[in-house]
Amino acid sequence: MGTAGDERPRVARVAEVDEFYGDLAGWTAKARRMTAGEHDLADVELVPPVPAGARILGMGLNYHAHATETGLELPRRPPIFGRWTASLTVDGTPVPVPPGERGLDWEGELAVIVGSRMTDVDEDAALRGVFGYAVFNDLSARRAQGASAQWTLGKNSDRSGPMGPVVTADEVGDPAAGLRLVTRVNGEVVQDGDTSDMIFSIGRILSFVSRTLTLNPGDILITGTPAGVGYIRKPPRYLGPGDVVEVWIERVGTIRNPVVDASARP
Numbered sequence: 001m002g003t004a005g006d007e008r009p010r011v012a013r014v015a016e017v018d019e020f021y022g023d024l025a026g027w028t029a030k031a032r033r034m035t036a037g038e039h040d041l042a043d044v045e046l047v048p049p050v051p052a053g054a055r056i057l058g059m060g061l062n063y064h065a066h067a068t069e070t071g072l073e074l075p076r077r078p079p080i081f082g083r084w085t086a087s088l089t090v091d092g093t094p095v096p097v098p099p100g101e102r103g104l105d106w107e108g109e110l111a112v113i114v115g116s117r118m119t120d121v122d123e124d125a126a127l128r129g130v131f132g133y134a135v136f137n138d139l140s141a142r143r144a145q146g147a148s149a150q151w152t153l154g155k156n157s158d159r160s161g162p163m164g165p166v167v168t169a170d171e172v173g174d175p176a177a178g179l180r181l182v183t184r185v186n187g188e189v190v191q192d193g194d195t196s197d198m199i200f201s202i203g204r205i206l207s208f209v210s211r212t213l214t215l216n217p218g219d220i221l222i223t224g225t226p227a228g229v230g231y232i233r234k235p236p237r238y239l240g241p242g243d244v245v246e247v248w249i250e251r252v253g254t255i256r257n258p259v260v261d262a263s264a265r266p
Helices: 017-022 024-038 064-070 123-128 202-210
Strands: 056-059 080-083 108-114 130-137 180-185 188-194 220-222 244-249 253-260
Touching (some): 108 180, 108 202, 108 244, 123 130, 123 202, 130 253, 202 220
Antiparallel strands (some): 180 188, 180 244, 244 253
């Protein structure tokens, strides 16, 4: 915290991320008091709400309309890929385009935050174990993504995973009932979908994953993107320096990030 007369920006320490997930109930109660006005949230420094050791699991194809626009067959099982925590960032952070890319592709998505340990759970138990949801933009470096059969490189470019604050599951409800998801580029709507169009439900995906690996509090599932991505357009369209991309999800929130050139890479 800043001291009286200190002109530097003040930062209120709420909790270290690992500490937060070690006592979800206690820290959630404190966070609710903060949002009720106990603290000035302008003094809070936001970081990606993900423990350093978390697994970030992405869905490659999970909306019927997106599958239709790609011309691909519907997957029979959830197609999972991985992200690293180092690729994550927050609202407002400039995202650089890697050298050699025509730009970045937008993918507005709903992120699911695991709240309890899950080992070989059924779909209902998996959904009950969700702590909350967040807005996510799975920005993709398409040339790197298409350079091999594995998507890892194209899904982990620097700062390519902007993520919003967590909204608890009781506030959001079941996304299967439908949450509108809108992505805008420079104010223009480029995606306008609904989570009720998901091919695989959140409970089904988490249950499927839990058969192979144990999910822990703080692990993240990003649930796929609706129709309207850039690479499928004719001609293809990508985010370049000077563009601003925004993702809004009903009852969850908004993230907005400028795109910059490769000189801004960390």
